[in-house]
Amino acid sequence: TDFPIILGIESSCDDTASAVIQNNKILSNVIANQKVHQSYGGVVPELASRAHQQNIVPVVNEAIKQAGISKDKISAVAYTRGPGLMGSLLVGSSFAKSLSASLDVPLIEINHMQAHILAHFIDDANENSPDFPFLCLTVSGGHTQIVKINDYFEMELLGETIDDAAGEAFDKAGKVLGLDYPSGPIIDKLAKEGNPDKFKFSKPKVDGFNFSFSGLKTAILYFIQKEVKENPDFIEENLNDLCASIQKTIVDILMEKIIAASEKSGINQIAIAGGVSANSEIRNRLNELAKSGNYKTFVPKFEYTTDNAAMIAMVGQLKFERSIFADSTSKSVSKYTL
Numbered sequence: 001t002d003f004p005i006i007l008g009i010e011s012s013c014d015d016t017a018s019a020v021i022q023n024n025k026i027l028s029n030v031i032a033n034q035k036v037h038q039s040y041g042g043v044v045p046e047l048a049s050r051a052h053q054q055n056i057v058p059v060v061n062e063a064i065k066q067a068g069i070s071k072d073k074i075s076a077v078a079y080t081r082g083p084g085l086m087g088s089l090l091v092g093s094s095f096a097k098s099l100s101a102s103l104d105v106p107l108i109e110i111n112h113m114q115a116h117i118l119a120h121f122i123d124d125a126n127e128n129s130p131d132f133p134f135l136c137l138t139v140s141g142g143h144t145q146i147v148k149i150n151d152y153f154e155m156e157l158l159g160e161t162i163d164d165a166a167g168e169a170f171d172k173a174g175k176v177l178g179l180d181y182p183s184g185p186i187i188d189k190l191a192k193e194g195n196p197d198k199f200k201f202s203k204p205k206v207d208g209f210n211f212s213f214s215g216l217k218t219a220i221l222y223f224i225q226k227e228v229k230e231n232p233d234f235i236e237e238n239l240n241d242l243c244a245s246i247q248k249t250i251v252d253i254l255m256e257k258i259i260a261a262s263e264k265s266g267i268n269q270i271a272i273a274g275g276v277s278a279n280s281e282i283r284n285r286l287n288e289l290a291k292s293g294n295y296k297t298f299v300p301k302f303e304y305t306t307d308n309a310a311m312i313a314m315v316g317q318l319k320f321e322r323s324i325f326a327d328s329t330s331k332s333v334s335k336y337t338l
């Protein structure tokens with residue numbers, strides 16, 4: 001076939017990833033997770049950039065190999081320009097520029113947050129892709145946003161967090177419970193055996209479609225400190241119920257706002273994206289919402305939720321089709337609006 005083949009490279013945070021796409025179909029999707037951050041309770045930027053530097057060549061080579069193509073078939077190289085950690089972004093950027101120069105193919109710069117959303121257009125991301133306009137709840141370790149998507153590259157921010165991101169709320173709560181980083185997937189797993197109504201945490205009052213999660217973290221911390229004073233084994237004895245209750249509180253906050261945004265905008269197509277959309281509770285709640293009959297919801301395939309390069313390659317393809325190219329002076333940016 002003559003469809004262009006795009007190589008994507010993602011290095012914005014703590015995952016080094018590369019993927020190959022052709023005609024909306026993912027030919028390979030390779031990811032190297034960085035274990036070095038596990039015991040630190042968060043990503044250590046200096047360690048992240050070093051690990052990217054170590055991983056990037058083998059990860060890209062593996063993506064090309066698994067796609068079953070030769071390098072000279074690559075039509076363009078797409079890379080994450082931002083937002084993210086500067087030291088991490090620079091590794092992907094430098095490598096993508098060198099590769100595009102040596103292959104003599106166009107360079108394409110990608111907004112990581114747009115990519116999380118546009119991952120829904122990957123062939124096997126969903127049963128159906130959303131139609132425009134749709135709403136997307138983008139929830140990751142660094143961001144929590146409600147976005148109205150009018151077209152591929154026409155996005156409107158309706159609301160966002162005024163402090164911590166939803167993923168951070170999971171990760172910080174996990175740290176209080178003594179769990180490893182990232183705690184989101186661990187809390188998700190432990191919550192399955194827990195009672196979500198055992199502990200109540202108050203929800204923040206925030207205007208419009210904005211979010212706030214820093215108060216929740218403090219509430220959890222104080223509650224745990226108080227209980228542990230009386231019973232040193234409190235966490236151990238209640239771990240599953242604590243996880244289930246914390247998870248329910250976070251998901252309730254997210255669901256309330258996205259439903260309010262849907263009612264206000266009259267848009268009943270709701271998608272979720274970003275690392276926290278891997279959460280089984282939020283996935284269930286969106287599936288239930290769809291079953292209620294009034295909404296169409298879009299829950300992407302698991303591997304396209306947390307950071308990956310398939311989504312970068314997808315947006316690379318969309319930009320290639322529109323001849324939206326970067327030049328070799330393209331600069332990484334730690335903040336990048338939609």
Ligand code: KG4
Nearest residue numbers: 140141142167182184185275276279306307
């Ligand atoms: O999108 P992502 O991989 O990286 C960023 O761009 O931030 O999101 C990572 C975040 C972390 O905070 C992690 O704890 C959270 O997503 N996460 C989850 C789950 N899987 C990942 N949170 C809740 N439940 C999960 N299953």
Ligand code: ZN
Nearest residue numbers: 140274275307
């Ligand atoms: Zn992300």
